[in-house]
Amino acid sequence: MRTDSRLPRVLHVLLHLDQTEDPVTSDQIGKMLNTNPSLVRRTMAGLRDAGFVGATKGHGGGWVLSRSLDSISLAEVYAALGSPQLFAVGQSTDAPSCLLEQAANLATSSALEAARETFQEKLGQVTVADLVRPHAQVIRQHQETL
Amino acid sequence: MRTDSRLPRVLHVLLHLDQTEDPVTSDQIGKMLNTNPSLVRRTMAGLRDAGFVGATKGHGGGWVLSRSLDSISLAEVYAALGSPQLFAVGQSTDAPSCLLEQAANLATSSALEAARETFQEKLGQVTVADLVRPHAQVIRQHQETL
DNA sequence: CTGTTTTGTGACTTTAAAAGTAACAAAATC
DNA sequence: GATTTTGTTACTTTTAAAGTCACAAAACAG
Numbered sequence: 001m002r003t004d005s006r007l008p009r010v011l012h013v014l015l016h017l018d019q020t021e022d023p024v025t026s027d028q029i030g031k032m033l034n035t036n037p038s039l040v041r042r043t044m045a046g047l048r049d050a051g052f053v054g055a056t057k058g059h060g061g062g063w064v065l066s067r068s069l070d071s072i073s074l075a076e077v078y079a080a081l082g083s084p085q086l087f088a089v090g091q092s093t094d095a096p097s098c099l100l101e102q103a104a105n106l107a108t109s110s111a112l113e114a115a116r117e118t119f120q121e122k123l124g125q126v127t128v129a130d131l132v133r134p135h136a137q138v139i140r141q142h143q144e145t146l
Numbered sequence: 147m148r149t150d151s152r153l154p155r156v157l158h159v160l161l162h163l164d165q166t167e168d169p170v171t172s173d174q175i176g177k178m179l180n181t182n183p184s185l186v187r188r189t190m191a192g193l194r195d196a197g198f199v200g201a202t203k204g205h206g207g208g209w210v211l212s213r214s215l216d217s218i219s220l221a222e223v224y225a226a227l228g229s230p231q232l233f234a235v236g237q238s239t240d241a242p243s244c245l246l247e248q249a250a251n252l253a254t255s256s257a258l259e260a261a262r263e264t265f266q267e268k269l270g271q272v273t274v275a276d277l278v279r280p281h282a283q284v285i286r287q288h289q290e291t292l
Numbered sequence: 293c294t295g296t297t298t299t300g301t302g303a304c305t306t307t308a309a310a311a312g313t314a315a316c317a318a319a320a321t322c
Numbered sequence: 323g324a325t326t327t328t329g330t331t332a333c334t335t336t337t338a339a340a341g342t343c344a345c346a347a348a349a350c351a352g
Binding site: 003061 | 308309310311314321
Binding site: 147148149169171172173183184187188191201202203204205206207208209234 | 296297298299300301306307308309310
């Protein structure tokens with residue numbers, strides 16, 4: 001498949017929404033993301049369902065933040081997107097009968113699961129608001145290690 | 147793209163090769179992996195170039211191990227495959243001019259890079275031989291934490 | 293030497309999931 | 323009533339791996 005760019009894209013959108021009071025239309029967002037409004041609506045649907053943004057129809061409608069960005073972690077954003085498949089690498093067969101294949105699959109998936117945990121941890125340590133506070137993210141992560 | 151299953155597949159093959167003295171043909175391996183010999187040859191090419199296996203042509207030819215499996219880490223196997231793309235998730239644009247997009251990309255790639263490091267560490271801690279020594283992998287990883 | 297086995301390799305098609313596109317009903321505002 | 327905008331469905335395109343086909347070259351068997 002193509003590279004899934006939904007996470008950085010919606011983060012980008014959230015940061016922009018935080019910079020204005022007015023609703024931003026899917027059309028405007030589409031121009032920001034260099035794509036079309038239908039895809040924007042589809043991609044943003046998860047964030048709407050999660051209560052992070054609201055969408056209103058008609059004249060003067062569009063997308064607005066409904067929660068403060070410092071109350072939303074990147075992990076929540078990722079989850080709101082439906083926790084898309086993280087890895088391009090995976091197991092061979094799902095439930096192989098060959099013991100050696102099972103061992104190969106187990107080793108692969110163990111490493112991947114460890115990587116997924118790290119990914120989730122990292123996302124959990126950062127709020128969307130942190131992204132525009134240079135150094136804040138670094139400090140925050142440093143504190144975690146103390 | 148499809149899920150990349152080369153890592154578990156070649157691990158599976160290496161474990162099988164370790165169980166016999168005789169060369170194993172791409173055709174036989176293809177049946178093991180439920181695929182065809184051409185794909186086997188293409189996939190195994192990296193391991194051959196890395197010196198982990200040797201391939202001989204003609205009657206009685208095929209693939210044989212040329213190094214002991216306890217001398218090969220999973221990380222080396224992954225590298226021999228050309229370190230295939232690990233993540234299905236990626237950045238939006240490569241070099242965006244928008245600062246907010248840069249921030250979104252940086253946050254995404256930071257989490258991914260941390261995950262990649264974990265993945266590589268895990269692979270580096272385990273040899274192919276470990277895979278068929280039940281519990282050995284667990285013990286080995288536990289020792290790392292001491 | 294001839295025929296068979298097997299690898300190495302190039303060229304192509306298929307697959308799967310996201311991206312991208314188009315269209316339109318429904319809702320909200322003007 | 324006209325316009326704007328979302329929500330949603332259906333469809334096409336993209337991308338890289340998987341899968342397939344074909345064949346030259348090498349190695350071996352007789």
